[in-house]
Amino acid sequence: MSELLTIRDLAVSYKSVPAVDGVSLSVHKGQIVAVVGESGSGKSTTAHAAIGLLPRGGRIDRGEITFDGRDLTKLSDRAWRSVRGREIALVPQDPTVSLNPVHRIGDQVAEVLLIHGLADKRSAGAEAVKLLRKAGIADPETRARQYPHELSGGLRQRALIAAALAGRPKLIIADEPTSALDVTVQRQILDHLEELAAEAGTAVLLITHDLGVASDRASRIVVLSQGSVVEEGTTGEILAAPSQKYTQDLLAAAPSLSDSPLREPKPPSSDVLVSVRGLGKTFGTVRAVDDVSFDIARGRTLALVGESGSGKSTTARMILRLETPTDGVVEFDGEDITSLRGEELRRLRRRFQLVYQNPYASLNPKFSIEDVISEPLRAFGVGTKAERRARAAELVDQVALPSSVLKRKPAELSGGQRQRAAIARALALRPELIVADEPVSALDVSVQAQILRLLADLQDELGLTYLFISHDLAVVRQIADTVGVLRGGELVELGPAKDVLERPSADYTRELLAAIPGRKPLETR
Amino acid sequence: MPDVLVRTRRKPGLILAIAVLAFALLAAVAPGLFTGQDPLAGVPAEKMRGPSLGHLFGTDETGRDIFTRVVHGAALSLQATVIAVVVALVAGSALGLLAGFRGGALDSAIMRCVDVLLAIPSILLSLALVTALGFGTTNVAIAVGVANLAQFARLMRAEVLRVRSGVFVEAARAGGVRWTGVLGRHVLPNALGPVLALATLTFGTAVLEVSALSFLGYGATPPTPEWGSLVAGGRGFLATAWWMTTFPGLTVAAVVLSANRLSRAIEGDVR
Numbered sequence: 001m002s003e004l005l006t007i008r009d010l011a012v013s014y015k016s017v018p019a020v021d022g023v024s025l026s027v028h029k030g031q032i033v034a035v036v037g038e039s040g041s042g043k044s045t046t047a048h049a050a051i052g053l054l055p056r057g058g059r060i061d062r063g064e065i066t067f068d069g070r071d072l073t074k075l076s077d078r079a080w081r082s083v084r085g086r087e088i089a090l091v092p093q094d095p096t097v098s099l100n101p102v103h104r105i106g107d108q109v110a111e112v113l114l115i116h117g118l119a120d121k122r123s124a125g126a127e128a129v130k131l132l133r134k135a136g137i138a139d140p141e142t143r144a145r146q147y148p149h150e151l152s153g154g155l156r157q158r159a160l161i162a163a164a165l166a167g168r169p170k171l172i173i174a175d176e177p178t179s180a181l182d183v184t185v186q187r188q189i190l191d192h193l194e195e196l197a198a199e200a201g202t203a204v205l206l207i208t209h210d211l212g213v214a215s216d217r218a219s220r221i222v223v224l225s226q227g228s229v230v231e232e233g234t235t236g237e238i239l240a241a242p243s244q245k246y247t248q249d250l251l252a253a254a255p256s257l258s259d260s261p262l263r264e265p266k267p268p269s270s271d272v273l274v275s276v277r278g279l280g281k282t283f284g285t286v287r288a289v290d291d292v293s294f295d296i297a298r299g300r301t302l303a304l305v306g307e308s309g310s311g312k313s314t315t316a317r318m319i320l321r322l323e324t325p326t327d328g329v330v331e332f333d334g335e336d337i338t339s340l341r342g343e344e345l346r347r348l349r350r351r352f353q354l355v356y357q358n359p360y361a362s363l364n365p366k367f368s369i370e371d372v373i374s375e376p377l378r379a380f381g382v383g384t385k386a387e388r389r390a391r392a393a394e395l396v397d398q399v400a401l402p403s404s405v406l407k408r409k410p411a412e413l414s415g416g417q418r419q420r421a422a423i424a425r426a427l428a429l430r431p432e433l434i435v436a437d438e439p440v441s442a443l444d445v446s447v448q449a450q451i452l453r454l455l456a457d458l459q460d461e462l463g464l465t466y467l468f469i470s471h472d473l474a475v476v477r478q479i480a481d482t483v484g485v486l487r488g489g490e491l492v493e494l495g496p497a498k499d500v501l502e503r504p505s506a507d508y509t510r511e512l513l514a515a516i517p518g519r520k521p522l523e524t525r
Numbered sequence: 526m527p528d529v530l531v532r533t534r535r536k537p538g539l540i541l542a543i544a545v546l547a548f549a550l551l552a553a554v555a556p557g558l559f560t561g562q563d564p565l566a567g568v569p570a571e572k573m574r575g576p577s578l579g580h581l582f583g584t585d586e587t588g589r590d591i592f593t594r595v596v597h598g599a600a601l602s603l604q605a606t607v608i609a610v611v612v613a614l615v616a617g618s619a620l621g622l623l624a625g626f627r628g629g630a631l632d633s634a635i636m637r638c639v640d641v642l643l644a645i646p647s648i649l650l651s652l653a654l655v656t657a658l659g660f661g662t663t664n665v666a667i668a669v670g671v672a673n674l675a676q677f678a679r680l681m682r683a684e685v686l687r688v689r690s691g692v693f694v695e696a697a698r699a700g701g702v703r704w705t706g707v708l709g710r711h712v713l714p715n716a717l718g719p720v721l722a723l724a725t726l727t728f729g730t731a732v733l734e735v736s737a738l739s740f741l742g743y744g745a746t747p748p749t750p751e752w753g754s755l756v757a758g759g760r761g762f763l764a765t766a767w768w769m770t771t772f773p774g775l776t777v778a779a780v781v782l783s784a785n786r787l788s789r790a791i792e793g794d795v796r
Contacts, residue, residue: 322699349701361692366714375710376700425700 003066004029004203005050005088005171010063012045012054019045019058021227027171030201032194034218034235036211036250038444039415042227044093047173047207051090052080068170086116089164091174091193095156095181099148105159106132106144112166128162135162136192153308154185161193165200172197175207182307182471183515190217190517209444211254212517215239223247253449262456265481265497269297273433273465274319279328281314281489288314290489292328296482298432301459301466303480303497305473305512311489312469316435319467320354321345333432350380353426357438359418363410369396369421370406376428395424399454416447423454427462435467440475452478473516477501485509539790542783549780552599562590564597564750573766583768585758591769595776598750602735605666605744609731612670614724617677622716624678625685626708636682642675651734655743662745669734673727680723684716691715722792729784736777752777 005027012020020042027033037043048054050065052072065072067088075083084090092098099108109131110124119127125144132140135158148156157177164172174193178186194217197204208214214221214235221238223230223246231244242248274296281289289311296302306312317323319330321337330338337348353376356362363372373395374388383391393403399420410418419439426434436455440448456479458464470476476483476497483500485493485508493506504510552559567587574584582591624635642650647669654668688694689712697711698704738744739753747754752773759769 320699322695346701346703349699354696354699356692356696358692362696364693364697364711364715375697375702379697379700379702379706422696425696429701 002029003027004031004068005205006064006066007046007050008064008066010046010049010065011061012042012049013059013061014055015057018061019227020049022063023224023227023229024063025222025229025232027203027205029170030197030203031220032197032204032206032218033220033222034206034208034214035222035224036208036214037224038209038250038446040226041224043207043209043224044175045227046224047090047175047205050205051084051088051173053084053090082116085112085164085169086167087169088171088173089167089169091157091160091164091172091177093176093179095153095160096148098160099156101148103147104144105146105148105151109144109159109163109166112163116167118167128166131162131166132159134196135159135165136188137162152185153181154189157181157185157189158192161189161196165196165202168200169202171203171205173205173207176209177206178213179209183473183517184307184511186213186517187515193217210517211250211445216517223250249446253446261497262453262478263460266300268482268496269300271298272296273298273333274467275329275331276315276319277329277331279315279318279330280326281311281318281323282326288489289318289325292486292489292491294482294484294491294494296433296465296467298465299459299463300481301468301479302482302484303468303470303476304484304486305470305476306486307471307512309488310486312471312486313437314489315486316354316437316467316469320352320435321348322354350376350429351431352433352435353429353431355419355422355426355434355436355439358442359415359422360410360442362422363418363425365410368407368409369401369413372410372421373406373424373428376425380429382429391428392424395427396421398427398458399424414447415443416450419443419447419451420454423451423458427458430462431464433465433467435469437469438471439468441470441472448475455479473501473512485512536790539786542786545779545783546787549599549603549776552596553603554600556593556596556600559596560590560593562593564589564594565748573762575766576768576772582772583766585766585769586762591755591772594750594755595752595773598752598755598773601662601745601749602732602739602752605662605669605735605739606728606731608663608666609669609673609735610724610728612667613673613677613727613731614720616670617674618681618720620674621678621681621683622685622708622713625682626689626712632682635678639675639678642672643679645672647672647730648734648737651738652741652743655738660743660746662739662751665735665738665744669731669738672734673731676727677720677723681716681720684719685712688712688715719792722788725784725788725791729781729788732777732781732784 003026008024010020010023011018023042023046035043035046049060052075060073106125106128109128113119113124113127129140129144132144137143137155137158143151143155178189181189190213193204206214206218218235221235222232225246230246231238231242238247242251272295277293279289279292292315294302304312304315314323318325321340325338329336340348370389370392373392377383377388377391382388392406396403396406401417401420405413405417413421440451443451452475459466468476468480480497483495483497484491485500485506487508493500493504493509500509504513567589569588571584572586572588574580576583580590580592582595584590620635624632651668651672654671655665658664658668694707694711697707736753739751740757742757744751744754755773756770759766762769
């Protein structure tokens with residue numbers, strides 16, 4: 001096979017801060033190559049350099065990008081226009097912002113055909129419908145007439161794939177094409193992309209943070225870290241015998257169902273802290289949560305799993321009384337808290353705390369970390385100012401942050417450090433229950449593993465009870481004692497973690513498990 | 526902060542604007558620094574003299590030095606302006622904060638009143654108000670302040686709505702912080718930036734409006750100098766003594782333009 005895209009010693013900087021420094025890789029015709037790395041590794045920058053779409057301030061300092069015998073770094077803007085879309089196409093990361101909201105789906109796909117003269121005005125519409133069908137969209141005639149907001153995330157991503165395929169490119173660069181989507185949708189889309197590539201002999205450069213996705217789809221993997229290539233090889237080589245420490249760590253950190261949990265699930269207990277009976281919530285005409293019942297035993301972890309829109313967050317928010325249930329009862333330590341209000345409810349907040357998904361948004365940007373952590377203490381008038389400061393220092397230590405962060409603002413911390421600070425804040429009042437709403441899904445895998453380990457250690461140390469909300473079964477497996485699976489607001493399965501994850505009784509749970517990336521190599525290789 | 530200084534040094538316009546405002550403020554606090562003459566006592570022998578070294582801005586019909594009167598007028602004019610901006614900022618922000626934070630019927634009621642205020646041109650509204658309140662510098666200031674509070678209420682409400690939906694605000698509530706604490710410690714500090722930028726912009730508008738009302742004779746009683754009334758005083762002699770209106774007028778223009786330039790710089794820093 002001949003080389004289609006060759007990147008040699010590429011260096012890119014943003015305002016003279018290097019982002020990519022000496023990356024080399026090659027993609028052969030019809031091959032799928034995955035570029036794997038954590039945030040800031042330079043994987044997206046590499047991809048954008050290859051399609052000549054570096055953001056403002058980005059500059060190629062050295063190196064060459066050869067595509068089909070031409071050096072792309074020397075192309076003029078004009079020459080680029082005949083390459084982009086026609087020979088190299090991009091499937092962008094976020095389907096919600098990558099489509100123009102005021103144009104119909106069909107027109108946006110047809111636009112690519114018109115630009116490259118692949119269809120005339122009369123035939124473009126029909127061609128676009130064909131492309132949408134090819135991208136796996138059912139009823140493409142209707143969808144072509146709809147606007148982006150009328151489509152789900154999965155359908156939008158398919159429309160983007162259709163637009164990428166329109167120019168019949170030789171290379172598709174897919175930048176995290178599915179990381180904003182649910183696992184079951186992710187699997188369908190990647191399956192489809194793989195088929196289409198195989199059919200037309202199109203090469204794919206797959207940019208992803210997810211080693212599981214990479215190992216399922218790619219024949220070669222390039223591992224990037226801090227702007228340079230750490231390791232490169234066939235998927236089999238990388239997975240079976242990674243030669244570099246970084247890759248080994250990355251592989252070890254990637255949660256997968258094959259790993260053993262962080263610790264053995266604890267035996268069931270009858271000491272119930274939270275009891276939920278017939279919980280339901282209606283927003284307007286939408287039934288978000290319907291007749292959900294479960295118990296959480298003291299000192300145990302219950303994980304609620306589901307895809308977006310399954311009602312898992314709403315359920316958690318009702319237990320915390322940030323949302324008032326439409327029907328049903330929530331009991332906390334034997335007390336019915338469903339209709340508590342005002343000061344009584346505030347008093348109760350000492351006993352249950354919340355850790356949010358996004359540590360970038362959940363900390364007041366004007367506060368120092370010390371203020372953030374001592375805020376709940378201040379709210380309940382615990383201790384003097386000096387005592388609160390001492391407690392904040394103690395908490396920072398407990399979540400393994402250096403004491404130097406106390407005086408810093410959230411913006412000066414990394415994502416993982418911020419999430420640790422958010423956990424410290426939740427611990428400040430020594431609560432009994434901590435609700436963690438997707439606490440690791442905004443973080444890199446290596447950081448995910450650290451935070452999960454921290455949560456597990458804190459539970460052992462302080463006897464905490466966790467309600468853990470996640471879409472990621474592999475993460476759940478690491479930490480949960482009991483697992484509940486939600487779908488469309490209903491609890492479809494509930495049981496000990498081992499049973500639910502290894503011998504699921506509901507079809508939907510099986511479907512979810514099958515969709516987790518990173519399983520294929522373990523079974524087939 | 527040194528970074529701000531370095532950036533400022535490269536903008537001569539901004540430096541000039543800051544100098545003009547500093548001069549005006551200093552004149553308001555300590556007029557004696559710039560002139561040793563009495564703003565009220567005229568020298569009849571030197572009436573209606575054109576600009577010269579002895580009388581930078583010339584003299585008026587009773588022989589009073591116009592530069593001295595402009596310098597001494599700064600105190601009343603700027604005092605009125607500051608009161609006006611403070612009234613607009615505090616009252617407007619409080620209304621916006623309340624509307625944005627409480628929402629519901631209260632929000633609708635407050636914002637409809639604000640809509641009414643915005644529908645009336647602010648100079649007309651302040652005229653009506655000062656007529657109702659009675660003449661005098663403080664009343665002029667209050668009238669101008671009330672006429673300008675609507676923008677503050679709108680901006681503050683929009684900022685509060687943006688900040689209030691933030692996750693960290695809910696996190697504070699979930700952490701058991703009382704609503705007063707949520708408002709004072711979390712919402713307000715994060716909503717304040719753009720509102721303060723608007724305050725500096727309004728400073729310029731307020732100088733102009735206060736002077737306009739004083740020009741129309743609603744301000745301090747003569748012979749107390751005020752920028753607006755100085756412009757008005759020279760109106761009758763425009764053909765023979767152009768300096769009597771021109772220099773006070775240019776002073777007002779310079780202060781307004783400088784305030785606008787500074788507010789633009791602050792706005793850029795806030796964003």
